[in-house]
Amino acid sequence: MHRVLLPFEFAEPATVGEVVELVDGQKARVLAGGVDLVLKMRLREILPEKVVSLQKVPGLDYVQEDDAGLRFGALASLRQIELSQAVRTGWPLLAEALGSIVSVQTKVMGTTVGNLCVGTPASDVAPALYALGARVKITGVDAVREIPIEEFFVDVGKTAVGPHEIVTEIFIPRPVAGSSGAYVKLSKTKEDIAKVNAAVLLTIADGACTDAKIALGSVAPTPIRAMEAEQLLRVRGMSAGAIAEAAEAAAEAATPISDVRSTAAYRREMVRVLVRDALDKAVSRARAGGGRS
């Protein structure tokens, strides 16, 4: 860790158009909250010639819902989204995932879009967004495109954002009636990043499981969906036996590594435990009528 940053040029344009002209993802980097970028500049893992701040671009810090779903902009902070009444009521799974990031300062400074753009498979937000079917709006010099969150994560530290592009908005559809979700995380301390995390979203109609989404973090180069486990729940329902089998299938879907936080074998075993716990939680929330999603 270095005490000082190496010099760079600084720009703070007032429009997204100017920002995407200037950034190139390599020598010219975009600054939103700075929690990750400034840290990596201190570590000298990233040494930009130019830092382009988004902070002076007006109108990017919104969190709003409409009939279709929830939208938030590139400058909406983690804390702003966590505390949003719309999110707490309509997308409690997202609020629960954000709540697992405990440092208030990190959540005040850090943006949710920035959290995703780091491209880390340990993102706490990503599994919830995978389960909720979020879409990512990417703005370039001449065009705007929108892709599913699952196409956004490409590899460790690598996203689908091109050199002259930035993420401007996340859209999350409104969960269907009868949806119930849960987010669980295992970490060394509350403040540390996840060893393993998991988000599940069940859709329950007339006591039967009509849809299931299971997303895992920190156990592959990107967040992943456990599709076989999802299919198993759709076919076999939500009995304790089916949940145990789905948890096992999710563990099979993981391709974890060993690192300073855990061994691969432990991570895989914990996927099984966390998915089981998350499914149990989602089912009991559905039965309690809370309808958390």
Added chain:
Amino acid sequence: MTKEIATFIVNGGEYEVIVEPHMLLIDVLRDKLGLTGTKYACGAGDCGACTVLIDGKPSFSCLTLAVTAVGKSITTIEGLADGAELHPIQQAFVDKGAIQCGFCTPGMILSTKALLDENPAPTRDEIKSALAGNLCRCTGYVKIIDAVEVAAETMRNGGQGS
């Protein structure tokens, strides 16, 4: 922009500083303005010792580019006491023995101030959540949480500390 004379608003006062883009807010506060109450420790956003309030919100001054704080209202620990009279939060930390080595204290107190400005009557769980980004290696936190409860009560009663 490479170098400019910028005006920082710190504890209600305006200060002109020659600032370069790579300067961090903590260095402007400590080295340019002599406000050494703000502590540098982990440099990574883990410990919260460098916490200051920017427009009322607790922020890591060690991960904030100084240029992005220009024109915003910055509160450091030096801005809390009124002359020789401690702020009720500071007084409560002293009275409850919430300070041992003192290194985390400025950050703890500013996170507490942000909490109590928003929520004058927090529960113990709400206090713990509000201070989750501030590490203390001495106290075991119990006395800090006690002190925040006392400060909240003093401030609710309009007191200036005891």
